[in-house]
Amino acid sequence: MDERLSIKFVSFLVRAVALYALSLVLLIASVKAQTSEPSMVAIAFPATSEEALARASLRAIFGMLLQKWPGDTPVKVFVLRDDAPDHATFSKTVLQVFPHQLRMAWDRQVFSGQGQYPEQVASAQEMLVRVASTPGAIGYVKASEVNQNVRVLKVR
């Protein structure tokens, strides 16, 4: 009887340790995965009056709700395709909205007559060119891709 109990206990212990080790590995892997994501920044047309925006306002702009900059200039939003890794990273880390939810929010507005989709561009290069040349433009690129033709927007 005692022997059976101790075998049970040992096997429980082994399982618990294995589970602990597995979760540790997963945790480290996920932390690594997070830190290895490139850091994304919001960029704007160079003459934009704003240098920083509250995250809530940035969400409202990329959510296609807020149509104007504080200085009354029309906002023009540029995004990459939904399945572009940079789009997902920007949505999740900067806006803190899952890209799937952003798409659902756009769809709800477009198909009830309340809003429009953002302009989709094919690449980071096109993003930089369009944002640099469109008054009121806002978009995003990797921090390492920023050039002097666009302004980086800080998140307050």
Add this chain to the structure above:
Amino acid sequence: MYVFSRFARPALRIALLVASFFSTLTADAFDLAGGDLKVHGFVSQGLVHTTDNNFLGESDGQVSHDFREIGVNASWRLVPDIQLSAELLSHRAGGTDDGSVRLDYGLVDWTALSSEHGRAGLRLGRLKTAYGLYNKTRDVAFTRPSIILPQSIYFERTRNLTVSADGVELYAERYGETGSLTASFALGEPKTQTEAAKVALFLSSPPGELEARLAPDLQLLYEGAGNRYRLAFTALQLDLSYRPGTVDRLRAGRFKLTPLIFSGQYNAERWSLTGEYAIRRTSVSGFGPYFPDSHAVGQSYYLQASYRFAPQWEVLLRYDAFYADMHDRDGKAFAAATRQPAFSRFARDWTTGIRFDVTPEFMLRAEYHRVNGTGFLAAQDNPDVHTLRRRWDMVMFLASFRF
């Protein structure tokens, strides 16, 4: 009210013109006039098979393809504060809708106040009715969680009363650090001048006409932590009066329907949990002996889980319950009084489904329903209540394309 109806007609003409112009082209979304005029649309075709009873056409023991949704919309942002939008919709749904083309919405949206912390404005014209989480885009398959919305709350049967209304809507949005709050209040005339609306209320088609008073519609929506939480409350009141025809058994009676809906949704990256609870106060009065007065409180709710197990795939599980009268949930009192089946007063629907997004523009879906009760079935598809069966199964398929 005439003002809005008058507005709707020219808006319909403009929308028709725009649609006919673009229908000559076939391509991706159209983007003209400096990027401010945009045209989008969708086409969905469903197949329905039931073991008993008819849903969305003659589906009993056969396959009904009388479920089709085609829509084209145009939106034009004149200046940042003003957007004009219109959508033409053909909605074919068994005996309840023949698919004739209608103006689904046609409105001008004016943002009167705007700052980085929020905005407020008004919409004028034919507006989609705010009703729970899904009603504003109820006919767009891509925005639905399943092939058909949970019928306990989003009836196909009575869709005309809540699909859109001619009137005005005031809205205010506040963007806060923790989440955003949206409040909207609309006053509009719902669509009651259709056979479907009459049959839905009377279960027959009397010769008179239904007239709606301006219906107030209030919705409060809180979206927290980047839409992880979405909480909503909707209150709507429909007040319809009946003008009897020249030879009519019915007198000038009145319907009053007051649904209240509480909605909640939690969205993780790969899965979502959604629930809505509705309580509907219904009163019928003054129609005389052939349509006796009644007062009932209906109750509806569903709980739904969806899981995106791969980028293009999603599975769904839902339990959906409808009770026409929460004080007579099994319908026994109704059956005793009317000699109609007790099970026509409720419906409990277990649904499981799968969605495959072949491309972002093309989607395929399959769904299985196991239903106890016939509470949400339409009289047009099931003219003889005595042939209804209490327990029935349904298999559905849907293909949807959008641009």
